[in-house]
Amino acid sequence: NGYMIPLHSTGELLGIAHFHRPEKRDTSDYALHGHHYTHALFTIGKKESDSDGYELKRISNEFLFRSIFSPTEEIDGDIIQFASGLDLVGSDKHGKLLISYGINDCEGAAFFLDMQVVQDLLLDIGDANEVVDLMEIANK
Numbered sequence: 199n200g201y202m203i204p205l206h207s208t209g210e211l212l213g214i215a216h217f218h219r220p221e222k223r224d225t226s227d228y229a230l231h232g233h234h235y236t237h238a239l240f241t242i243g244k245k246e247s248d249s250d251g252y253e254l255k256r257i258s259n260e261f262l263f264r265s266i267f268s269p270t271e272e273i274d275g276d277i278i279q280f281a282s283g284l285d286l287v288g289s290d291k292h293g294k295l296l297i298s299y300g301i302n303d304c305e306g307a308a309f310f311l312d313m314q315v316v317q318d319l320l321l322d323i324g325d326a327n328e329v330v331d332l333m334e335i336a337n338k
Contacts, residue, residue: 201283201284201285202242202284203284203285203286203290203295204286204290205241205290206289206290207289207290207291208241208243208255208290209243209244210241210242210243210255210256211241211242211243211252212239212240212241212284212290212295212316213239213240213241213242213284214237214238214239214240214281214284214297215237215238215239215240216235216236216237216238216279216280216281217235217236217237217238217260218235235262235278235279235280236260236261236262237260237261237262237263237279237281238257238258238259238260238261239257239258239316239319239320240254240256240257240258240320241254241255241256241257241320242254242255243255254323255322255323256320256321256322256323257320257321257323258319258320258321259319259321262275262279263275263279263281263297263299263307263309265301266301266307278300278301278302278303279299279300279301280299280300280303281297281298281299282298282299282300283296283297283298283299283308284296284297284298286313287310288313289313290313290317291313291314291317292313292314293313294310294311294312294313295310295311295312295313295316296308296309296310297309297310297311
C-alpha cells in the first residue's frame with residue numbers, strides 16, 4: 199500500500215500489506231466490499247542473482263490495529279482498516295515508523311511504532327516463495 203520506506207541499514211524497502219477476511223468478500227451487513235482486514239509488514243530487496251529485480255526478504259505475522267473507538271477495556275479492532283501511509287522519523291534502527299490508516303472507510307488515524315519493534319517483527323523468509331509458505335514461516 200502506498201509508499202515504501204528505504205531501510206538504509208539493510209538496503210531493503212519496507213512496506214505494509216493488507217488482507218481481507220474472509221477470503222470470499224461478498225456484500226454483507228457490515229461492508230459493501232469486504233471486512234475484517236489484517237496487515238503484515240514486509241521488506242523487499244535487490245535479487246542477489248539479478249541486479250535489476252527485487253524479491254521479498256522479510257515479513258511479519260498478520261496483525262490489526264487496536265480500535266480507538268472500543269467502548270470497553272477489551273482490546274479489539276475495527277472491521278475495516280486500510281493502512282495507506284508510512285513514514286520514517288529518524289533512523290531505521292532507532293527511529294519511529296509513522297503508520298496512517300483509514301477506519302471503516304470513514305475516518306483516519308495515525309500512530310508511531312518504534313523501529314526496533316518493527317525490526318523485531320520482521321522475520322527472514324529464507325527459501326520460501328509462495329505466500330502460504332511465507333505466512334507459515336511468520337506463524338512460527
